[in-house]
Amino acid sequence: MIYTVTFNPAIDYVIKVDDLTLGKVNRTKREDMYCGGKGINVSNVLANLGIDSVGFGFIAGFTGDAIETGAKQLGFKPDFIRLxxxxxxxxVKIKSNEESEINGQGPDIHEDELEMMYQKLDTLKDGDILVLAGSIPNTLPEDVYEKIMERLQDRKIQIVVDATKDLLLNVLKYHPFLIKPNNHELGEMFGVELKNNEEIIEYGKKLQEKGARNVLISMAGDGAILITEEGDVHISPCPKGEVKNSVGAGDSMVAGFLTGYLKAGDYKEALKMGIATGSASAFSEDLATKDKIMELYEQL
Incomplete structure (x- = not known):
């Protein structure tokens, strides 16, 4: 079974305004609401691809009710802890002449509530896949990903980590199955600006030296690079299309990669499915559908 963790889920309220003017009343042209959060996005796209998953996380209040209901409608099993x-x-995501975002803080998570999360994670079995994705709320310890991986390190659980900077670097000692920085995040980790594929591969391998097994580096419209634990390097371009929404494209790539790997047991095939799935979300108003994914898959 695949389990995803979203520590700080959200209702994403996406509004379109023709010409946003600060200090005046603006009226929306379109409004949409989505269940947001990186782990939720991964579970959503997995469901679209016919892969079952369980979503862990924390919810609270009436908006938490909406997240739980939304998860069921999206096709995956919610197993959230109610705060x-x-x-x-x-x-709030505003699309106008420029895109702007106002992100909420989220509720406080108490120590006993975090312990409930640890207890859920302790039920995972050998062969399960765990996806840790996104930032950590400021009410939780900064090393919570490390603590989770330390608890699970003696089991044969494939752990995927999609996080940035120290949050990612500090877990590499526990040998995650897959990490997915983008090329800019990879450069930031080492304080360098990466200008070409050779440099991206060089620094991706440094993450392997620190403990990562497989490193998937997304490069937006330039495709992605996969450095496998077998020592192979695969470079794949993106299919062509109009970018409509970049939110969730990286999470979709993770879902596609896992789907490809589970079905074929092959890293090259996993990369191909990951690229198609990430691109399908980028070329859509919402997250990728199976039909759109397979359409782009055939182009690669």
Missing amino acids: REGMTRIN
């Missing part, structure tokens, strides 16, 4: 205080955050 005793606060409400799940709302993120």
